[in-house]
Amino acid sequence: MRRVRPGALPRGTVGRTLTSVGAGADFGTGPEPDQAPGPGREAHGSREASRLWHITLSVSGAETPLQEVRRGLEQLAHDHPFLLTSRYANDHAEIRYWEEARDLHDAAAVALRLWGEHRSTSKLPPWEIVGLEVIDRETYHQRIAEGYGPPPAAPVGVHPY
Numbered sequence: 001m002r003r004v005r006p007g008a009l010p011r012g013t014v015g016r017t018l019t020s021v022g023a024g025a026d027f028g029t030g031p032e033p034d035q036a037p038g039p040g041r042e043a044h045g046s047r048e049a050s051r052l053w054h055i056t057l058s059v060s061g062a063e064t065p066l067q068e069v070r071r072g073l074e075q076l077a078h079d080h081p082f083l084l085t086s087r088y089a090n091d092h093a094e095i096r097y098w099e100e101a102r103d104l105h106d107a108a109a110v111a112l113r114l115w116g117e118h119r120s121t122s123k124l125p126p127w128e129i130v131g132l133e134v135i136d137r138e139t140y141h142q143r144i145a146e147g148y149g150p151p152p153a154a155p156v157g158v159h160p161y
Helices: 066-079 104-117 137-146
Strands: 051-060 083-088 092-101 128-136 157-160
Touching: 051 104, 051 137, 066 083, 066 092, 066 157, 104 128, 104 157, 128 137
Parallel strands: 083 157
Antiparallel strands: 051 092, 051 128, 083 092
């Protein structure tokens, strides 16, 4: 596995459409991305393995026509197929997705740049980030199992509140 640097696109997003998964879905029976090397898996020098992080990014600002907010979020989802779901109103929105990064700091750094870096290309409202939650995969699944996780990510896509 390679080291993820802040600001880099998530691995596998260039030239490939990623498939979103619903809340509580299993990612397969293969080895966890954050497990140490074991039988059948080689260590790659001293490089750290990437992990999956569940991101919830909240933005808000001046009222914007709902059609413009929806169009901007749909364009963002089209340009960046790793987005699971977006919910929006005329003055705020929430974006949820999985990010692959070495650690929480890298995942948070990428998430904090998402809105600003794509504001003009996706024609997003000039809102500010007002909330960010970054949790590891284990915590996400634990919350789902205990019944107090985030609202289900299905249906995948852009939806009004």
